[in-house]
Amino acid sequence: MHYSYCPVCGKKIEKWDDQLIICSSCGYHFYQTSKPTAGAVIIRETGSGNGKYQVLLTRRGIEPFKGYWDIPGGFLRNGEEPEEGLRREIREELGIDILKLRLFHAVTDRYPRDDIPEEANYTLCLYFLCTIDDSKKLKAEDDITESEWFSLDSLPFDLSFKENKKTLDKVRRYLPEKGIDF
Numbered sequence: 001m002h003y004s005y006c007p008v009c010g011k012k013i014e015k016w017d018d019q020l021i022i023c024s025s026c027g028y029h030f031y032q033t034s035k036p037t038a039g040a041v042i043i044r045e046t047g048s049g050n051g052k053y054q055v056l057l058t059r060r061g062i063e064p065f066k067g068y069w070d071i072p073g074g075f076l077r078n079g080e081e082p083e084e085g086l087r088r089e090i091r092e093e094l095g096i097d098i099l100k101l102r103l104f105h106a107v108t109d110r111y112p113r114d115d116i117p118e119e120a121n122y123t124l125c126l127y128f129l130c131t132i133d134d135s136k137k138l139k140a141e142d143d144i145t146e147s148e149w150f151s152l153d154s155l156p157f158d159l160s161f162k163e164n165k166k167t168l169d170k171v172r173r174y175l176p177e178k179g180i181d182f
């Protein structure tokens, strides 16, 4: 993304590319990096046999992908520990505390927005496998409108974000082998 003026000294920026902006007046280096997010792949085991693993998905109430099913979570705050940020997001959206969690994988995705150039839209997505107390009533607040458990073998077709689909596919292959006991 192109910035016209230095955020430190306010002079005009003359040298920049999509990785780095350097202010020739004060020497400030601004690295253009992917924005970190944390996502909770909340799973539970029901019964036995095929389709026994379910995942809790949330419906997005905001753009991008408004109305699509999502893995709950969100953007980490500046300096926030990833696990803390994830717990905060899940409390805000679903009104519940995560019980167990474990980092599953980290990938880069896009957060498409019309008002921001494409090269400024990268996200670094940290996906965690999580469990909750599924007997508790869930809220749907903040950026979501509802939540629902889906079998990992029959996920909704209207899923948001490219990496959500790939992550759920990977979790679906992972769980029968490794189980939910992490």
Ligand SMILES: [Zn+2]
Binding pocket: 006, 007, 008, 009, 010, 011, 023, 024, 025, 026, 027, 028
């Ligand atoms: Zn400057």
